[in-house]
Amino acid sequence: AQSVAQPEDQVNVAEGNPLTVKCTYSVSGNPYLFWYVQYPNRGLQFLLKYITGDNLVKGSYGFEAEFNKSQTSFHLKKPSALVSDSALYFCAVRDMRVPGKSTFGDGTTLTVKP
Amino acid sequence: EAQVTQNPRYLITVTGKKLTVTCSQNMNHEYMSWYRQDPGLGLRQIYYSMNVEVTDKGDVPEGYKVSRKEKRNFPLILESPSPNQTSLYFCASSFSRDPYNEQFFGPGTRLTVL
Numbered sequence: 001a002q003s004v005a006q007p008e009d010q011v012n013v014a015e016g017n018p019l020t021v022k023c024t025y026s027v028s029g030n031p032y033l034f035w036y037v038q039y040p041n042r043g044l045q046f047l048l049k050y051i052t053g054d055n056l057v058k059g060s061y062g063f064e065a066e067f068n069k070s071q072t073s074f075h076l077k078k079p080s081a082l083v084s085d086s087a088l089y090f091c092a093v094r095d096m097r098v099p100g101k102s103t104f105g106d107g108t109t110l111t112v113k114p
Numbered sequence: 115e116a117q118v119t120q121n122p123r124y125l126i127t128v129t130g131k132k133l134t135v136t137c138s139q140n141m142n143h144e145y146m147s148w149y150r151q152d153p154g155l156g157l158r159q160i161y162y163s164m165n166v167e168v169t170d171k172g173d174v175p176e177g178y179k180v181s182r183k184e185k186r187n188f189p190l191i192l193e194s195p196s197p198n199q200t201s202l203y204f205c206a207s208s209f210s211r212d213p214y215n216e217q218f219f220g221p222g223t224r225l226t227v228l
Contacts, residue, residue: 009154032213032214034217036217042221042222043118043204043221043222044157044204044206044217045219046216046218051214090156092157094213094214096213099164099213100145100147100162100164100170100213101159101162101173102159102162102172102217103159103173104149104156104157104158104159105156106154106155107156107157
């Protein structure tokens with residue numbers, strides 16, 4: 001069975017500081033990892049994904065994520081946070097062995113204060 | 115505009131009254147999926163469809179039905195809704211059945227079952 005853990009319900013950072021939102025995963029085969037963002041009263045929007053290759057993945061709005069196979073982690077990062085980055089962030093995993101199944105973490109609320 | 119649409123956006127109903135939430139995508143996507151979002155539980159997959167006439171259970175299928183008779187539509191049916199199905203529901207689609215494709219989400223349907 002595949003699973004995703006987002007250990008922090010809430011992350012608070014000051015504007016201009018770097019941010020990290022943590023994600024760890026468990027799958028039987030090779031993982032396909034995703035980050036999505038949800039703004040209030042909106043659907044989820046895709047930010048970035050890891051398929052294979054370079055462990056550092058760059059995505060939308062200046063976000064990036066680092067895949068670490070040994071630690072089974074896929075942490076979301078941004079060098080300088082903006083107030084407008086405040087939202088709910090979800091990590092998700094899929095596996096070629098069961099390609100239709102998609103497992104999401106519980107979400108992390110990011111608050112960036114001016 | 116490429117999008118996933120859901121109707122209705124808000125619905126209040128009573129226990130046992132059959133209802134259908136429609137989902138439609140205009141991107142010719144092969145894969146579609148339904149999720150429910152509950153506080154502290156993230157997104158949980160209800161059903162997914164790898165292609166027309168191909169559907170399969172996700173993690174929380176009990177009390178729900180789906181059908182995929184056309185590529186663009188993937189309705190979610192609650193034959194006899196119960197209060198524990200009160201939730202925020204999202205439909206999503208992706209280009210193909212391959213698990214490395216990101217998903218595009220609809221705006222959500224907030225369902226209350228009294």
